């Protein structure tokens with residue numbers, strides 16, 4: 001670590017008093033420090049529109065220093081006994097649980113989602129930490145004796161070294177927690193590059209890892225943008241990268257990282273369909289569409305953005321969804337509202353543009369969120385719940401991932417039409433079917449080309465001990481996040497073949513070894 005990276009200018013860290021515009025640095029070698037590039041990105045409170053901080057963006061020379069420091073710290077961590085590594089994870093688990101509300105408050109202040117939702121994301125992240133606490137079991141290899149006479153074989157799972165984790169704005173705590181605990185449990189050093197739009201939750205988590213006893217330098221939080229990400233992907237000292245974000249960036253990250261010889265898993269965007277069959281419980285389906293469509297203002301990769309109404313179900317279903325959507329309270333996430341603002345003014349304007357486009361294209365605007373009544377400051381990045389009916393697959397509100405509180409209803413004639421529509425979509429992250437027909441749900445689960453399926457469950461998010469990931473344009477690479485896939489991704493296997501000689505010597509034999 002160079003001295004300039006560890007220099008901390010007075011008043012320059014993220015511990016600013018409320019109301020102050022903070023300087024947000026990096027977390028390196030166990031302390032928050034300022035970057036030296038001179039480049040920064042504004043961080044806003046989406047519920048007030050105020051700039052609350054400026055986050056440092058790392059340049060390639062800073063990346064180089066951090067990778068070298070991580071490699072040095074990680075080597076000892078990877079050799080630490082499994083018991084001692086487990087204890088650090090347990091202590092982190094205790095800290096995270098006891099300070100979940102503090103983390104949630106930081107999330108809400110920079111992302112905007114309501115506090116209860118922020119707490120929900122912390123608890124999903126906590127489950128991954130709990131899963132990773134089983135590391136001695138999860139890192140077991142395999143063994144056979146006598147694969148040849150008096151020859152034994154065993155496989156080991158060894159850490160990769162330094163791994164990069166690059167995360168999106170929409171889950172500032174949960175997505176880092178999908179990867180960091182598993183990568184650390186497997187014995188790696190981690191460089192986390194959070195979204196520049198809401199970086200503070202990652203810094204708080206790093207502080208807790210430090211308090212939990214993680215040796216300095218094993219986890220770094222390096223804030224940055226595309227320049228930082230590219231430097232991480234090009235750096236020969238980074239062995240692997242886990243990425244979550246939009247599809248075009250996921251694809252670019254996958255291609256650049258693998259071209260540089262790295263292992264890469266890149267989770268991308270989504271367009272999640274919820275199919276409602278005529279025999280479904282329509283109140284259950286309407287509740288689910290509203291919860292999964294407008295929760296976190298639609299800024300979830302598992303948000304439902306297209307409801308596919310089959311047969312004659314649409315009129316009644318649209319009425320029920322509209323009634324519920326109109327009853328939602330939009331406002332400041334700290335005031336007990338149902339739905340918060342969008343993350344930035346630019347993103348709000350982009351989503352608003354889709355609402356204009358949907359109307360112009362001829363979809364029926366049933367609930368218009370463009371001029372919402374809000375419980376919050378005038379300059380927050382507001383957009384209310386919006387519902388379109390009679391959406392057709394050629395409209396941009398259907399083709400594009402909007403990532404906002406805009407729900408589209410597409411009407412189709414039959415189950416087969418619904419299945420064909422979902423399978424024709426380039427994304428394959430999540431989908432749901434609402435029905436009481438076991439045969440229909442079984443066929444849907446079997447034939448749909450999507451990575452995560454819910455049956456009468458709107459957001460089919462796997463548990464920590466199952467892996468999370470989509471298909472098609474929603475995932476580049478082979479490995480999903482956490483679960484067994486996570487441990488496989490962050491380790492490489494080595495096979496060790498051993499012969500201990502009997503008192504009698506084997507003798508010379510230049511023939512090809514056989515298993516006799």
Ligand code: NAD
Pocket residue numbers: 166167168169170171175193194195196224225226229230244245246247249250252253267268269270300301401403429469470474
């Ligand atoms: P994003 O792609 O803009 O950014 C993600 C990360 O990549 C950030 O850390 C950002 O700094 C970095 N980045 C941005 N542009 C880059 C570039 N050109 N090259 C390299 N790195 C770059 O995504 P976002 O807006 O922060 O997050 C929302 C997106 O993430 C949505 O598309 C959502 O569906 C997706 N997402 C997917 C999942 C999943 O599990 N599949 C989960 C959460 C979010």
